[in-house]
Amino acid sequence: MENIEPYFVNRHIVADLYDIENVSFFDDINNMRDVIYDAAKRAKMNIVGEAFKQFSPSGSSGVILLAESHLTYHLWSAERIITVDVFTCGKEGDPQIALDYIIEILKPDLSKSKIVHLDRSFQIESNFFVV
DSSP: OOBOOOEEOEEEEEEEEOSOSOGGGSSOHHHHHHHHHHHHHHTTOOEEEEEEEEOSSSOEEEEEEESSEEEEEEEETTTTEEEEEEEEESSSOOHHHHHHHHHHHHOOOTTTOEEEEEEOOEEOOGGGOBO
């Protein structure tokens, strides 16, 4: 038997996007669902589930469950703010591509927005895995 030392690549991006220009997506949850789905597909993520909720009088939240982890958003229509959280485990899916697409469509003011990239990769002790 041979010990291996797996290295888990976990990429995580959280973004607070302010002063959204393209507000046409705010009042129809189906439009936001399409944006989030298209972002995941462009990023080559494997969608396995979803939940979306429209709030009254405005705003929405959504999560796409991925084989690799998740892509979520929370939208405050009146404030023209959206927060996005994209987390992937492994080599499948690219969270940056997903976020770039969301930014391209919604057109936030990036000079006011906050985007944080987290490298959440780790290595497991080789005695945990025996082949």
